[in-house]
Amino acid sequence: MYLKSLTLLGFKSFADKTHFEFHTGVTGIVGPNGCGKSNVVDAIRWVLGETSAKALRGEEMADVIFNGTDKRKPVGLAEVTLTMADCEQSLGVDYNEVAITRRVFRDGRSEYRMNNTLCRLKDIHELFAGTGVGRAAYSIMAQGQIDMLLSSKPEDRRSVFEEAA
Amino acid sequence: MYLKSLTLLGFKSFADKTHFEFHTGVTGIVGPNGCGKSNVVDAIRWVLGETSAKALRGEEMADVIFNGTDKRKPVGLAEVTLTMADCEQSLGVDYNEVAITRRVFRDGRSEYRMNNTLCRLKDIHELFAGTGVGRAAYSIMAQGQIDMLLSSKPEDRRSVFEEAA
Amino acid sequence: TKAMFSDTFAQVKHHFQHNFRELFGAQAKADLMLIDEGDPLESGIEIIAKPPGKKLQTISLLSGGERSMTAVALLFSIYMVKPSPFCVLDELDAPLDESNISRFLKMLDKFINNSQFIIVTHNKRTMSRADVIYGVTMQEFGVSKPVGVRMTAEATSIERQRGIGK
Amino acid sequence: TKAMFSDTFAQVKHHFQHNFRELFGAQAKADLMLIDEGDPLESGIEIIAKPPGKKLQTISLLSGGERSMTAVALLFSIYMVKPSPFCVLDELDAPLDESNISRFLKMLDKFINNSQFIIVTHNKRTMSRADVIYGVTMQEFGVSKPVGVRMTAEATSIERQRGIGK
Numbered sequence: 001m002y003l004k005s006l007t008l009l010g011f012k013s014f015a016d017k018t019h020f021e022f023h024t025g026v027t028g029i030v031g032p033n034g035c036g037k038s039n040v041v042d043a044i045r046w047v048l049g050e051t052s053a054k055a056l057r058g059e060e061m062a063d064v065i066f067n068g069t070d071k072r073k074p075v076g077l078a079e080v081t082l083t084m085a086d087c088e089q090s091l092g093v094d095y096n097e098v099a100i101t102r103r104v105f106r107d108g109r110s111e112y113r114m115n116n117t118l119c120r121l122k123d124i125h126e127l128f129a130g131t132g133v134g135r136a137a138y139s140i141m142a143q144g145q146i147d148m149l150l151s152s153k154p155e156d157r158r159s160v161f162e163e164a165a
Numbered sequence: 166m167y168l169k170s171l172t173l174l175g176f177k178s179f180a181d182k183t184h185f186e187f188h189t190g191v192t193g194i195v196g197p198n199g200c201g202k203s204n205v206v207d208a209i210r211w212v213l214g215e216t217s218a219k220a221l222r223g224e225e226m227a228d229v230i231f232n233g234t235d236k237r238k239p240v241g242l243a244e245v246t247l248t249m250a251d252c253e254q255s256l257g258v259d260y261n262e263v264a265i266t267r268r269v270f271r272d273g274r275s276e277y278r279m280n281n282t283l284c285r286l287k288d289i290h291e292l293f294a295g296t297g298v299g300r301a302a303y304s305i306m307a308q309g310q311i312d313m314l315l316s317s318k319p320e321d322r323r324s325v326f327e328e329a330a
Numbered sequence: 331t332k333a334m335f336s337d338t339f340a341q342v343k344h345h346f347q348h349n350f351r352e353l354f355g356a357q358a359k360a361d362l363m364l365i366d367e368g369d370p371l372e373s374g375i376e377i378i379a380k381p382p383g384k385k386l387q388t389i390s391l392l393s394g395g396e397r398s399m400t401a402v403a404l405l406f407s408i409y410m411v412k413p414s415p416f417c418v419l420d421e422l423d424a425p426l427d428e429s430n431i432s433r434f435l436k437m438l439d440k441f442i443n444n445s446q447f448i449i450v451t452h453n454k455r456t457m458s459r460a461d462v463i464y465g466v467t468m469q470e471f472g473v474s475k476p477v478g479v480r481m482t483a484e485a486t487s488i489e490r491q492r493g494i495g496k
Numbered sequence: 497t498k499a500m501f502s503d504t505f506a507q508v509k510h511h512f513q514h515n516f517r518e519l520f521g522a523q524a525k526a527d528l529m530l531i532d533e534g535d536p537l538e539s540g541i542e543i544i545a546k547p548p549g550k551k552l553q554t555i556s557l558l559s560g561g562e563r564s565m566t567a568v569a570l571l572f573s574i575y576m577v578k579p580s581p582f583c584v585l586d587e588l589d590a591p592l593d594e595s596n597i598s599r600f601l602k603m604l605d606k607f608i609n610n611s612q613f614i615i616v617t618h619n620k621r622t623m624s625r626a627d628v629i630y631g632v633t634m635q636e637f638g639v640s641k642p643v644g645v646r647m648t649a650e651a652t653s654i655e656r657q658r659g660i661g662k
């Protein structure tokens with residue numbers, strides 16, 4: 001199974017529909033301060049079911065919806081789609097590709113889809129359980145989180161080792 | 166008043182007597198990871214009376230004493246001397262130079278000297294009060310402390326504004 | 331699951347002891363300890379890290395770059411026990427000097443056959459290791475846009491062989 | 497002292513509004529607010545920061561580099577109200593890209609007549625701004641030693657004129 005693509009629309013600073021294709025090996029994301037690189041990382045974390053607004057640097061989940069600029073109006077929803085390929089064996093499904101879509105509206109309500117069919121967050125977690133995708137806190141290292149990883153407090157590193165176990 | 170020099174002996178990784186002369190303008194401190202640059206910053210903070218071991222990245226004050234290496238024994242005390250020059254007007258003293266020395270022993274006991282005369286930490290704080298030297302949390306920005314400076318919690322930025330006031 | 335956790339923990343510990351030496355040098359030592367062995371699921375985890383030649387002290391006394399390298403060693407140890415199809419690293423290299431970035435990239439090479447890596451970076455050395463680079467800009471204030479995908483010539487031929495991507 | 501604090505706070509606030517614009521651009525906006533105006537000494541302090549063209553949001557949503565530049569603006573605002581004979585900055589430039597480092601160095605220039613600056617850095621651009629550079633190494637494992645003081649030719653002549661240093 002591998003990560004094929006990521007599509008953002010109205011997610012944080014990605015106001016317009018934005019598509020990233022991923023390949024084997026190392027994909028670099030570069031650009032000046034504040035251009036949106038960490039927002040891409042947040043999008044991956046979010047579409048896989050992150051429930052904490054704080055982990056996405058916001059105060060409430062609706063903070064991830066494009067908020068407008070001096071020239072553009074805010075939008076009403078944020079949508080991210082992550083597509084995995086070669087899924088048959090890893091996920092035990094009939095499809096080669098599985099696309100996970102998450103939307104959030106201004107009222108804070110989230111919607112999840114698996115290959116365009118509405119589902120619950122629980123279904124996504126169960127689909128990816130044990131594959132290292134999904135709630136794997138350790139496979140997404142956010143900017144400046146080194147102290148958290150090295151912390152001896154059980155609550156800080158609990159999530160890392162729990163998913164690994 | 167200006168910072169003239171700094172001398173370290175047995176302070177953290179500075180096992181041997183080490184002397185830095187300072188000049189007007191910008192002094193850069195460079196070198197590979199772990200070579201001791203932040204330890205120099207800690208030394209300045211410490212000799213001016215820092216009371217929190219945590220602020221110096223240790224668990225107790227004796228942690229700043231050179232701890233030995235595979236080839237060298239630990240030492241029994243750490244000593245740092247900071248010398249200010251052109252002090253007559255700024256500090257209202259008769260000397261041109263004022264040298265502040267601090268020592269700490271393995272039992273955690275600290276000794277302070279002003280121009281080689283034993284004194285109390287209180288005397289050093291009073292001497293530098295209002296000059297921006299001493300307890301000026303904002304004039305020494307430790308590595309990675311940006312979040313603290315931006316924090317809205319009163320306790321985090323209290324020290325900064327209190328000294329400024 | 332207590333048994334599963336202890337088993338996972340033991341494996342990560344084993345790899346961490348080895349990976350730390352790989353990044354810091356043969357004379358270095360490191361370990362992972364459960365603070366409360368009797369209650370592994372609730373226990374804190376202590377990291378012991380001793381760079382070569384230095385005496386063992388709490389990791390709080392390590393430098394910014396040494397702490398980052400310790401985190402890199404731990405992270406890759408977890409990846410060895412529980413590989414993930416893809417790993418996303420956001421500016422892990424920011425506190426590292428040039429030689430440590432080289433060591434980090436050298437360790438990364440051992441994992442790229444098992445996982446894709448998405449790495450956000452400002453560092454030219456790390457960028458040159460990437461097979462594909464997405465630039466992100468804000469030509470219009472406040473609106474992010476990707477600009478150009480740069481594929482190294484080598485990566486392009488590998489992709490054609492594997493038939494991945496379009 | 498409550499009056500002293502409020503007076504200092506008002507001055508820092510004033511400078512901060514200006515310095516933030518200087519670093520981020522004329523269209524940017526920033527402010528400092530006491531969360532509890534009635535109890536300034538105990539109150540939290542909220543930072544409002546709006547980069548040019550972007551909508552105002554909590555500073556937690558700003559990027560790593562934007563947060564650093566906001567901290568730089570605040571720090572220099574405090575230096576304007578309460579100058580210190582010397583300021584020590586440890587890797588303040590680590591999260592900054594090249595253009596932000598230039599802006600930071602440009603603002604630094606306004607203070608070097610009033611204060612000495614001691615700057616720990618890994619960045620070549622920042623290093624080239626230094627008048628004197630101390631290198632620190634650990635040739636013997638675990639023991640720090642300064643290596644060589646490099647003075648720029650210009651700095652050497654200025655020092656001789658002022659008769660400072662030996």
Ligand SMILES: Nc1ncnc2c1ncn2[C@@H]1O[C@H](COP(=O)(O)OP(=O)(O)OP(=O)(O)O)[C@@H](O)[C@H]1O
Pocket residue numbers: 011012013031032033034035036037038039040063064065066067068143472547550553557558559560561562591
């Ligand atoms: N909901 C939102 N709507 C519009 N813009 C947003 C929203 N949330 C965050 N942003 C903007 O995104 C920017 C931060 O982007 P990001 O953190 O991805 O930067 P970055 O490229 O990682 O930069 P750095 O190199 O400094 O880490 C901020 O300027 C912030 O104003």
Ligand SMILES: Nc1ncnc2c1ncn2[C@@H]1O[C@H](COP(=O)(O)OP(=O)(O)OP(=O)(O)O)[C@@H](O)[C@H]1O
Pocket residue numbers: 176177178196197198199200201202203204205228229230231232233308381384387391392393394395396425638
């Ligand atoms: N009491 C002590 N005795 C001996 N060595 C010590 C002591 N305290 C700290 N050290 C050592 O000092 C080193 C850290 O130095 P420092 O933090 O100054 O590095 P640095 O040059 O700032 O590196 P970086 O660029 O990674 O921030 C650590 O390796 C630590 O082991």
Ligand SMILES: [Mg+2]
Pocket residue numbers: 037038039143559560561
């Ligand atoms: Mg970022």
Ligand SMILES: [Mg+2]
Pocket residue numbers: 202203204308393394395
């Ligand atoms: Mg350091």
